[in-house]
Amino acid sequence: MTSTQSLAVGLIGAGRMGSFHAETLARRLPGVRLAAIADPAPGAAKELATRLDCPKTYTEIGDLLADAEVEAVVIVTPARTHAGLVEAAARAGKAVFCEKPMAVTLDAADRAIDAAREAGVALQVGFNRRFDPGFHAAHEKITAGDIGTPQLLRSLTRDPKLHNPSRIPPWTIFLETLIHDFDVLRYLNPGSEPVEVFAMADALVRPDFKDQGLLDTAVVTIRFDNGAIATAEANFQAVYGYDVRGEVKGSNGMLTMGDLRRTHLTAYGPAGTSAECVPYDQDLFHAAYVAELAEFTDSVRDKRTPSVTGEDARAALGMALAAIGSITTGGAVRVGDVGESPATVEPASSR
Numbered sequence: 001m002t003s004t005q006s007l008a009v010g011l012i013g014a015g016r017m018g019s020f021h022a023e024t025l026a027r028r029l030p031g032v033r034l035a036a037i038a039d040p041a042p043g044a045a046k047e048l049a050t051r052l053d054c055p056k057t058y059t060e061i062g063d064l065l066a067d068a069e070v071e072a073v074v075i076v077t078p079a080r081t082h083a084g085l086v087e088a089a090a091r092a093g094k095a096v097f098c099e100k101p102m103a104v105t106l107d108a109a110d111r112a113i114d115a116a117r118e119a120g121v122a123l124q125v126g127f128n129r130r131f132d133p134g135f136h137a138a139h140e141k142i143t144a145g146d147i148g149t150p151q152l153l154r155s156l157t158r159d160p161k162l163h164n165p166s167r168i169p170p171w172t173i174f175l176e177t178l179i180h181d182f183d184v185l186r187y188l189n190p191g192s193e194p195v196e197v198f199a200m201a202d203a204l205v206r207p208d209f210k211d212q213g214l215l216d217t218a219v220v221t222i223r224f225d226n227g228a229i230a231t232a233e234a235n236f237q238a239v240y241g242y243d244v245r246g247e248v249k250g251s252n253g254m255l256t257m258g259d260l261r262r263t264h265l266t267a268y269g270p271a272g273t274s275a276e277c278v279p280y281d282q283d284l285f286h287a288a289y290v291a292e293l294a295e296f297t298d299s300v301r302d303k304r305t306p307s308v309t310g311e312d313a314r315a316a317l318g319m320a321l322a323a324i325g326s327i328t329t330g331g332a333v334r335v336g337d338v339g340e341s342p343a344t345v346e347p348a349s350s351r
Contacts, residue, residue: 007297008035010070010094012061012085014044017099018076020282024293025074026052032297038064061085065092072122072300074293075099079176080169083108086123086310090115095122097296101179101320102313104171106338109317113310124296124306125313127183131291134257135184135246141255143190148252150189153230155181155246158238160279162216165209173201173215173234174320180244181232182319183312185222188248192226193315197322198332205237220323241277242284260284 036056045057072095083103103109116123201218203210216236245258
């Protein structure tokens with residue numbers, strides 16, 4: 001690719017989030033073009049490509065990876081397929097952006113990281129909160145020492161609605177939801193790593209699915225090697241909107257992040273005060289989703305390592321697996337001491 005050519009990116013996965021990323025690649029990033037879309041669902045890639053004037057579609061992902069025109073890929077498929085696709089894309093010589101989680105076992109994460117390293121291609125993982133202006137500004141202030149040494153940290157994710165519990169794989173609350181919180185807690189405690197995790201979880205939104213292994217509410221306590229203590233919490237149904245917030249209390253001050261109000265307007269009337277809340281992730285993090293793909297495509301063009309790496313994804317996964325281990329054992333778990341894959345361990349609630 002010369003300085004006058006646009007970067008040709010292929011999308012793998014044409015679902016809800018894939019469609020958003022496709023539109024970003026096609027319309028929101030100068031110097032980038034959406035070159036191809038692959039999705040095994042009949043008609044899915046074609047429908048999205050028609051809407052976005054994308055010239056090529058595939059139902060076989062391998063065909064997209066074999067397309068010599070495609071220089072980089074964005075993977076937005078079901079979570080359990082991510083690691084294998086990262087490996088395949090890297091071996092095909094494509095730079096890789098992969099939605100979280102990059103993998104659901106540490107062995108798979110290591111294989112994905114090794115594949116990208118051996119191929120010499122960029123690998124970035126979709127931890128969008130790092131690109132949100134508030135969370136990014138907090139990271140910068142903490143790095144600069146503005147609030148002293150972090151002592152207490154908090155991150156929470158409350159999704160707006162639990163649609164179909166029967167379609168949620170085991171351990172989703174840790175591997176796909178709290179994985180964001182685990183990453184952002186590392187991001188907000190720069191230079192430190194988690195060492196111990198204790199977790200509690202239950203099916204409080206849909207207790208009728210508890211015997212099927214659903215966990216829809218969780219709180220996790222994490223101790224870091226600099227002594228800081230953090231909590232991460234998640235719930236699959238906040239009826240008021242999509243609620244994502246963070247807080248860091250340091251030795252010399254405190255920072256808070258996150259506001260689920262659609263605007264800063266507050267209405268005052270006979271019934272009290274009210275504010276309209278954002279309903280979905282694409283509303284709250286629209287700019288962050290665009291910024292993370294801008295970072296990825298810029299890093300490919302500049303031949304540099306992206307700011308969010310496969311190693312970051314592995315670290316967050318280690319925290320998620322420790323939380324799963326804590327649920328299964330009922331005690332605190334050292335990060336890295338989990339011996340079983342979540343694919344082979346049933347949630348405690350189903351035993």
